[in-house]
Structures are given as C-alpha cells and as structure tokens.
Amino acid sequence: MDGALEVIDGDLNNPKTPMPMIRMIGVSKAFAGADGPVDVLRNLSLTVEKGDIFGIIGRSGAGKSTLVRCINMLERPTSGWVIVGGEDLTSLPPADLRRSRRRIGMIFQHFNLLSSRTVFDNVALPLEVIGGIGRHEIRRRVTPLLDLVGLADKRDQYPAQLSGGQKQRVGIARALASDPSVLICDEATSALDPETTKSILALLADINKRLNITIVIVSHEMQVIKELANNVAVLDRGEIVEEGTVYDLFAGAKTDVTCTLLRDIASRELPEAIRERVTAEQEPDGQPVLRITFRGPAANNPVLFELVREFAAPLNILHGHIDYIQGKPLGILTVAVGGGASHAAAIISRLNGYGLRGEFLGYVAARDLSAA
Ligand SMILES: Nc1ncnc2c1ncn2[C@@H]1O[C@H](COP(=O)(O)OP(=O)(O)O)[C@@H](O)[C@H]1O
Ligand SMILES: [Mg+2]
Structure with missing residues (x-):
C-alpha cells in the first residue's frame, strides 16, 4: 500500500x-x-x-x-x-x-437505451439521477449535446425509430451529459x-x-x-x-x-492466391519469402537496391502496401528472394542493420512465382 x-x-x-x-x-x-x-x-x-x-x-x-x-x-x-x-x-x-x-462516462456495444424514453429524455437521464437540476438547466445542457452528436432533429423520437448508429449517438450524448x-x-x-x-x-x-x-x-x-x-x-x-x-x-x-x-487487417496480409502457395517446407526450387516492414526515417533509404547489389540475389515482389497510421507511413513489402535459406537469414540481419524489420514467412516454389 x-x-x-x-x-x-x-x-x-x-x-x-x-x-x-x-x-x-x-x-x-x-x-x-x-x-x-x-x-x-x-x-x-x-x-x-x-x-x-x-x-x-x-x-x-x-x-x-x-x-x-x-x-x-x-x-x-x-x-x-x-x-x-x-x-x-x-x-x-x-x-x-x-x-x-x-x-467517467461509458458507452456500450448494445447502447443500453431506455425504449420508453425519447432521445432527449435518454440523454437527460443521468442529470435527473444526479438530482437537484431544474428542467430549464437540463434543457440547456442536453440541447448542445444533441447538436454535437447530430441528432437535434430526432430529439422527440424513440429508440425503436433509430438506426444502430443513431442509437450509439444517443449513447454518446448521454455519456457526456454529466460532463x-x-x-x-x-x-x-x-x-x-x-x-x-x-x-x-x-x-x-x-x-x-x-x-x-x-x-x-x-x-x-x-x-x-x-x-x-x-x-x-x-x-x-x-x-x-x-x-x-x-x-x-x-x-x-x-x-x-x-x-x-x-492478421484481421487485410491490407497487411498476402492475397489469398499467393498465401496458399507459401509453405513451411522447402521444395527443391523453393525460394524464401520475406516480409519487410519499412518504418521511420530508414524507409527513405534505397534499401532494395542495396540488397540486390550486396547479395546479388533476385528479389521478386509478391505484395506491397503502404498504410498511414496516425498520419505516418508504414510500408509492408513481401518478396521472394533467390539464393536459399542462409541467404534469407543474412538479408534479415542486414535489414535489421538498416533499422528495418525482416520476417521469414516460408517458401514459395519458383514455378509458382511465374504462375502468380
Ligand atoms: N461477473 C462475472 N462473474 C464470473 N465471471 C465473469 C464475470 N464477468 C466476466 N467473467 C469472466 O471473465 C472473463 C473475462 O471476461 P470479459 O472481461 O468480459 O472479457 P472480454 O471483454 O475481453 O471479452 C471471462 O472468462 C468471463 O467469463
Ligand atoms: Mg467485453
């Protein structure tokens, strides 16, 4: 304590x-x-x-x-x-x-509105529970909240008359009522x-x-x-x-x-058609598949060029995507590299040296690359 x-x-x-x-x-x-x-x-x-x-x-x-x-x-x-x-x-x-x-206001998955009360009266409820707040004061506080959530014109409707999104807007206004x-x-x-x-x-x-x-x-x-x-x-x-x-x-x-x-975020993942060709076991013509995450200032370096030059290995781009998270770019590129597993490990450690992230995903057969 x-x-x-x-x-x-x-x-x-x-x-x-x-x-x-x-x-x-x-x-x-x-x-x-x-x-x-x-x-x-x-x-x-x-x-x-x-x-x-x-x-x-x-x-x-x-x-x-x-x-x-x-x-x-x-x-x-x-x-x-x-x-x-x-x-x-x-x-x-x-x-x-x-x-x-x-x-501390709270909103819920199923909105938890009172079906017998109008939109206005649902939002006013927490103020009524506090007690000692007059009707005029309640109206003075609830009206701007209905404006804020875009429901001014629905104030006299009942929850059953609202869409799910509108019900949640009522939930938000109600949560904000006690400031x-x-x-x-x-x-x-x-x-x-x-x-x-x-x-x-x-x-x-x-x-x-x-x-x-x-x-x-x-x-x-x-x-x-x-x-x-x-x-x-x-x-x-x-x-x-x-x-x-x-x-x-x-x-x-x-x-x-x-x-x-x-994994639920589709943009990070390989398209289904390619993903199902990536296997854990390496077949004779299998090439390592790497996912490279470009982040921060290092994302601006000509990394791919450097890798190809240093390792003299062909890079086959399987999938690429740039996401913006909190306004900052985050690039994810999935490549197949020629030259076998030890090559892949060396490339990953080089990527780490650049401040980037390399992950080994499995192998893809060279014949599948031309098919994809
Ligand atoms: N009131 C409760 N009595 C007994 N077990 C509960 C109670 N509330 C939650 N649990 C148990 O606690 C675990 C976590 O539940 P919960 O916090 O609702 O998880 P989440 O919101 O992440 O789905 C679950 O196994 C659930 O069954
Ligand atoms: Mg839960």
Whole structure:
C-alpha cells in the first residue's frame, strides 16, 4: 500500500510530470467459479495520459470489459489501486464514489437505451439521477449535446425509430451529459456496419479534440484501434502482454497474440492466391519469402537496391502496401528472394542493420512465382 501511495504523491508533487488521467496499479480481479476463484485480471498496471485516446485490444474473454469496469468501479478490484484524475477510487466511501463516477462516462456495444424514453429524455437521464437540476438547466445542457452528436432533429423520437448508429449517438450524448473527463467505449462499434463504425469513430475523435476528453476504447478489432487510438495495450488472459504507440504495434508486433490480432487487417496480409502457395517446407526450387516492414526515417533509404547489389540475389515482389497510421507511413513489402535459406537469414540481419524489420514467412516454389 505504501509503495503505491508514494507513486501517487510523487506525481502530485512533481510539477514536471503532469498527473495521468488514469492509473491502475497492480490490479487483480477474481470471480467466484464452480471450482474456486477464477483470476480474470492479474496484477495489471497501466497509465493513460490526459487527453489521450487509449486502446485496449484482446481476444474475446481476455478480460477487457472487466478491466474497464474496474476503472469506474462497476467492478471492484480484488486488489490494487485505481486512480482517476488523482483520486484513488478504490478507497472512496460510497457517496464520494457516486460523485466521482460521474467524471467517467461509458458507452456500450448494445447502447443500453431506455425504449420508453425519447432521445432527449435518454440523454437527460443521468442529470435527473444526479438530482437537484431544474428542467430549464437540463434543457440547456442536453440541447448542445444533441447538436454535437447530430441528432437535434430526432430529439422527440424513440429508440425503436433509430438506426444502430443513431442509437450509439444517443449513447454518446448521454455519456457526456454529466460532463465527464473520461469516456470509456466498450466494443462501442461492434454491433455496427463498417460505414457507421467509421462515422462513430470520427465523432469520438472530434469529441476528444473539442472537449479534451480522455478516451479509453476497448475492441477485439484491430481496425478500430488503428483508426482511433494513439496508444494501445494488448490484453491476454488478464495480463498486458504488449503496450506502446499504435504505430509501433503495427510496425513491430512482438507477441503471437498481437500478430494474430493484426492478421484481421487485410491490407497487411498476402492475397489469398499467393498465401496458399507459401509453405513451411522447402521444395527443391523453393525460394524464401520475406516480409519487410519499412518504418521511420530508414524507409527513405534505397534499401532494395542495396540488397540486390550486396547479395546479388533476385528479389521478386509478391505484395506491397503502404498504410498511414496516425498520419505516418508504414510500408509492408513481401518478396521472394533467390539464393536459399542462409541467404534469407543474412538479408534479415542486414535489414535489421538498416533499422528495418525482416520476417521469414516460408517458401514459395519458383514455378509458382511465374504462375502468380
Ligand atoms: N461477473 C462475472 N462473474 C464470473 N465471471 C465473469 C464475470 N464477468 C466476466 N467473467 C469472466 O471473465 C472473463 C473475462 O471476461 P470479459 O472481461 O468480459 O472479457 P472480454 O471483454 O475481453 O471479452 C471471462 O472468462 C468471463 O467469463
Ligand atoms: Mg467485453
């Protein structure tokens, strides 16, 4: 306990380190199972800076929802500390916790709107729950929120009359009604089609910028994280296995879990027709297949030219793609190289020397190259 509080005090007293918006320190959560307690979060620590858009990604069942429910104390951690805006929520008495919780808005996959209430009345609900806010004041606060989410003309409609995207806009306006500093989005676009997902993510980015609200976005889809988040933590079995900027995650995933999640992003992958020709076993005419990730300043060097010159090996380009992540280019090029496996290893180590990343994917038969 002393250790954690020292860290908190340190932040408050040191003007050079601005206080993070959210800090989880050594958080564990166990649920009672049939055969004893089941550990869902294991000694997990993370920091979300003020104004950030922080992504949490992981497979279904990894513990993502439990993690964010611990941020607003919908779930109480079994152990550890949760500090939001400098306040240790784990030690607050119930009345103070209710007040502090209003600083944390949340939106959900299935919107959780009340079907018997109009759009306006759904957004007004959190203000009614707080109590002591007059009708005039409620209207003064709800009307601009409906404008912000683009639903001013739907204020008197009922949820059943709205599309999924419009329902989520109501959810967002309702989450903003109590003027939060943090907005938690738990699979907020998972029930929406890709076009609607894009428009909701754009709205969230706009809200982050305009209102300077810190956003924590949970998803099992890498595309969502890529489009919206700046920083990301990969959760697996209740532990953070990888963490950093979204760009770095895409440029250099370190764990199998992350690589599997990245596979969902089609642009990174070889087209099916080529992928099925890449094999683990080398046939007599097989050529190594390498994936080269171009990132950072080294991406501007004439690397391919250098490789061909140095190794005197033909390079066959199988697939190439340039992605823009947080506005920065990230190139991924898949090539077959002549000259066998030892050649491939030498090329990979040379790529690393250039500050680039080379990965060995398998072999492709030379006869398939001409067919492809
Ligand atoms: N209230 C609960 N009681 C018992 N087990 C739970 C409860 N909530 C979640 N779990 C279990 O915790 C694990 C993680 O769940 P969850 O946090 O919902 O994961 P995710 O959101 O990543 O899919 C799952 O195995 C789930 O069954
Ligand atoms: Mg979940």
